[in-house]
Amino acid sequence: MGAGSALRGLLTVWRRSLQARVVVSTVVLCTLAIGLVGWLLLEQTRQGLLDHRIEQIEAEAATEVQDAQDRLAAASATDVDASSQRRELVSPIIQRGGSRGFAVVLAGPVAEGERISGGGTESTPGLDTNSVPADLQAHFEDPAAGAAWTYTTIRSADEDGVLTESPGIAVGRQVELPADGSTYTMYLLFSLAEEQETLDLVIRALAVAAVLLTLLVAGASWVVARQVVTPVRMARETAERLASGHLEERVEVRGEDDLARLAVSFNQMASSLQLQIRQLEELSRVQRRFTSDVSHELRTPLTTVRMAGDVLHDARGDFDPVTARAAELLQTELDRFEGLLVDLLEISRFDAGAAVLETDDVNLVDVAHRVVDSTGAVAEQHGVRVTVRSPGHACLAEADVRRVERILRNLITNAIDHAAGSRRVEVHVAGDDHAAAVAVRDYGVGLAPGESAMVFNRFWRADPARDRSSGGTGLGLSIALEDAHLHGGWLQAWGRPGGGAQFRLTLPRHVNQSLTHSPLPLVPRDAAAPPPDAAPPAAVGPQADPDAGGERRTDSARRPDPRPRPTTGQDPRLGADLPPGPGSYPEPGPQPGQGPGADPRTESRADSHKGETGR
Numbered sequence: 001m002g003a004g005s006a007l008r009g010l011l012t013v014w015r016r017s018l019q020a021r022v023v024v025s026t027v028v029l030c031t032l033a034i035g036l037v038g039w040l041l042l043e044q045t046r047q048g049l050l051d052h053r054i055e056q057i058e059a060e061a062a063t064e065v066q067d068a069q070d071r072l073a074a075a076s077a078t079d080v081d082a083s084s085q086r087r088e089l090v091s092p093i094i095q096r097g098g099s100r101g102f103a104v105v106l107a108g109p110v111a112e113g114e115r116i117s118g119g120g121t122e123s124t125p126g127l128d129t130n131s132v133p134a135d136l137q138a139h140f141e142d143p144a145a146g147a148a149w150t151y152t153t154i155r156s157a158d159e160d161g162v163l164t165e166s167p168g169i170a171v172g173r174q175v176e177l178p179a180d181g182s183t184y185t186m187y188l189l190f191s192l193a194e195e196q197e198t199l200d201l202v203i204r205a206l207a208v209a210a211v212l213l214t215l216l217v218a219g220a221s222w223v224v225a226r227q228v229v230t231p232v233r234m235a236r237e238t239a240e241r242l243a244s245g246h247l248e249e250r251v252e253v254r255g256e257d258d259l260a261r262l263a264v265s266f267n268q269m270a271s272s273l274q275l276q277i278r279q280l281e282e283l284s285r286v287q288r289r290f291t292s293d294v295s296h297e298l299r300t301p302l303t304t305v306r307m308a309g310d311v312l313h314d315a316r317g318d319f320d321p322v323t324a325r326a327a328e329l330l331q332t333e334l335d336r337f338e339g340l341l342v343d344l345l346e347i348s349r350f351d352a353g354a355a356v357l358e359t360d361d362v363n364l365v366d367v368a369h370r371v372v373d374s375t376g377a378v379a380e381q382h383g384v385r386v387t388v389r390s391p392g393h394a395c396l397a398e399a400d401v402r403r404v405e406r407i408l409r410n411l412i413t414n415a416i417d418h419a420a421g422s423r424r425v426e427v428h429v430a431g432d433d434h435a436a437a438v439a440v441r442d443y444g445v446g447l448a449p450g451e452s453a454m455v456f457n458r459f460w461r462a463d464p465a466r467d468r469s470s471g472g473t474g475l476g477l478s479i480a481l482e483d484a485h486l487h488g489g490w491l492q493a494w495g496r497p498g499g500g501a502q503f504r505l506t507l508p509r510h511v512n513q514s515l516t517h518s519p520l521p522l523v524p525r526d527a528a529a530p531p532p533d534a535a536p537p538a539a540v541g542p543q544a545d546p547d548a549g550g551e552r553r554t555d556s557a558r559r560p561d562p563r564p565r566p567t568t569g570q571d572p573r574l575g576a577d578l579p580p581g582p583g584s585y586p587e588p589g590p591q592p593g594q595g596p597g598a599d600p601r602t603e604s605r606a607d608s609h610k611g612e613t614g615r
Contacts, residue, residue, distance in 0.1 A: 018232070019225040026221035027214060034210045045202050049195045054169065057190045058149070060100070061171040064093055065147075065186060068175055082179040089177070090122040093186075103127045103154065103189040109182030110143045110174065128155040128163075132170050132187045140172050140185040147173045154189050166193040231259045235266055247274040292348035295341055302334075302341060309334045343475035347458070350482040357400045357486060359511055364397060364404070364436050365390040365429050371408040372427060375416065379425070384416050386425045395431030395519075397507040403483040404507070407491070410476035411440040411503045418501065420444035430519035431509075437520040439504040447495025455493050456481045480505075490515060494522050 013020055068089055090106045097104050103124035107116045116129045116137060123129050131154045139148050154168040168191045174183050234251055241249040250270060251263040313331040316324040349355045365388075372379075372386050379386050397404075408427075415425045422443035429438050447455065454460050459474035484491035487507050495501035506518040 019222070019229045022225040022229075023218060023221045027218045030217040031210075031214055034213055038206045038210055042199075042203060042206060046199055049198060050192075053190075053192060053195055054149070057169050057171060057188075060102070060190075061147075061149075061173065061188045064096070064188060065173040065175060068093065068186065072175065072178055082177055082182070085177055085179040086122050086184070089175070090186075093188075094124050097124060097188070101191055103131075103156065105129055105132055105187040105189070106184055107132075107137070107187065108184030109177075109180070110140065110185060124156075126157045126159075127189070128157070131155050131168075131189055132172075136170055136172055136187070137185075140174060143174070143183045145174065147171070152189065154191055166191050167196055168192050228259070231263060235263065238266070238270075242270055242273075247277060288348065288351040291344055292352070295344040295348055298341055302338060306334055306338065340475070343479060346479050347475060347482070350479075350486075355482070355486055357403070357511070359398050359400055361396050362399045362401045362404060364395045364431065364438055364507075366394075367401065367404055368408060368427050368429050368438055371405055371412055375409065375412050378413060379416050382416050382419065382423075384419045384423050384425055386412065386416070386427065388427045388429065390429040391431070393431075395429050395436040396509065397431070397436040398510045399487055399507050400483075403486065404505075407480040407483050407505055408438060408440070410480045411438075411505070414476065415440050415442035415444075415501075415503070418442055418444040422500065428520055432519050434509050434513070435506055435515055435517065435519055436509065437504060437506040437518045439502055439520045439522075439524070441500065441502045441524050443500035446497045446499050447493070447501050448497050452493045452495055455495075456491070488512065488515070490518065492522050494524070494527075496527065499527065500524075 014024075071092075072085075072089065086106060090104055093104045104122075105116060105124070105127065106122040116132055121129055131152055133150055133152050136148060136150050136152075139145055149169055149171040152168055152170045153165050155163060155165050157163050168189050171188045171190070172185055173188075174185050176183050231251070231254075238249045238251045247270070250267045253260050253263045253267070309327075309330050312327040316327040319327065346355075368388050368390065372388055375386070412425065412427065419425055419442045424443050426441045427438065428441065429436075431437065456477045458478045481491050484505060484507075488511065489505065489507040492504050492506075493501065494504075502522070502524045504518065504520055504522050506515060506520075508515050
């Protein structure tokens with residue numbers, strides 16, 4: 001458990017720390033390079049020591065054998081004692097070997113196939129004669145064999161009987177003994193202990209140098225990485241503060257190098273963004289102030305005109321047909337103008353952050369039935385049948401019933417307006433322990449690709465030329481979106497050309513509770529095929545599984561920022577999309593309900609986090 005936590009901690013540091021990755025990578029590469037170079041140097045030193053020592057050994061062995069042959073040649077021809085002659089031959093060499101650091105073994109005769117292990121040898125006292133390798137002995141079983149040498153381990157005992165081992169080289173040469181005319185093999189064993197000590201010293205020196213060099217490289221890489229990473233971290237921290245709304249933050253510029261120029265460019269970008277954001281905020285403030293002022297200033301003259309219009313409308317029976325019709329049109333347009341003014345005042349309250357909730361436990365099933373009953377006249381006028389589909393239990397949410405009714409009234413009347421030839425609108429209600437939702441489904445013209453991104457925009461209409469007999473102002477869905485935001489809920493739209501549209505409102509069970517899912521899918525379950533009584537759609541997208549994952553949810557569950565904030569929309573001066581300003585919300589993750597087969601080319605889908613967008 002502890003080892004796993006430590007490993008995860010190290011992996012986290014590795015992923016998040018550029019400085020750690022640079023230092024560790026540099027140290028590892030440096031260690032590999034030092035190890036490779038050290039191995040090459042060690043091999044060169046070892047080979048050099050051995051080559052030099054082998055040359056010395058071969059020369060010394062040749063000298064000793066030549067001296068022995070000279071002494072044998074000078075021996076008396078009448079000396080026929082082979083044992084005595086062997087001792088006289090070996091004794092001087094053993095004495096010189098004691099002072100020069102080599103040992104001697106005289107074995108033979110060769111013709112009799114005698115091996116050292118069989119005895120009958122003359123050797124340096126204390127030397128283990130098995131130190132002569134067997135393969136070297138086999139080489140000299142031939143009387144005509146030439147000189148040879150090989151590596152071996154020399155084992156010998158000192159005066160106290162302590163056995164020691166050391167690396168060495170065994171050199172063999174053959175000599176002929178005049179006493180018996182037989183050929184004997186003389187083995188000279190030279191120790192490499194001094195060379196081994198020298199090599200060990202070199203290894204220790206290389207190891208110490210490698211450790212010091214690795215530490216030096218690690219320190220240097222840490223300093224260099226810190227010099228590079230520190231300005232980057234400062235830029236990151238400054239960018240985070242800028243993103244959180246502190247537009248005055250700037251990166252400290254030091255020096256004139258590339259990082260300094262990067263800091264200058266970053267500061268210039270921040271200043272430019274600050275200026276543009278301030279301009280947009282000022283423009284937004286002016287627009288909101290203008291809307292609020294105009295709305296309030298129009299109240300008084302509208303009241304006067306309304307009084308005059310009511311008088312004319314009441315007296316229209318005394319007018320000629322043309323004047324009477326004009327009085328009726330005046331009354332109708334005054335109703336529309338008054339509705340527009342009320343909507344503008346409501347939008348002004350949202351922009352000023354003055355909208356408040358009066359919450360209570362609300363049963364969305366009852367609210368849906370009330371709204372459907374209140375819009376029955378409009379539905380009957382259009383020949384549309386509105387059906388409420390609800391579970392057998394209450395779907396409760398802590399909400400402002402007046403605002404929820406206004407949201408549903410906007411959605412249902414909007415669906416009736418766009419029901420086209422289907423003559424059918426369905427209202428689905430569902431709820432669980434965490435949220436309650438209402439989805440309004442129509443089977444009319446639907447939404448073209450990209451229109452769901454604008455469906456909640458103020459004054460936006462899918463077809464500006466459409467006859468709007470219900471008197472819509474173009475602000476209903478914008479107000480509905482703000483009401484949903486005020487509750488911390490979601491308001492989302494889905495549509496397909498010719499396949500109708502669905503708007504879904506999701507509210508948390510309790511105020512200030514974050515939403516994680518919706519009880520109803522955004523993509524309707526019947527999206528794969530039109531209803532039996534609906535006209536063939538102009539364009540039908542691929543089938544979508546309403547229960548599959550992948551649905552995009554809104555972040556409107558977050559409490560709205562009471563400060564004025566620009567939204568993603570269009571600048572009327574430029575006709576282009578404005579970037580999200582301070583207070584705009586990031587896009588949240590997916591939630592169940594959107595079909596995996598949804599085709600973005602033929603379907604339109606919008607989440608309320610994309611700004612004040614609608615139909």
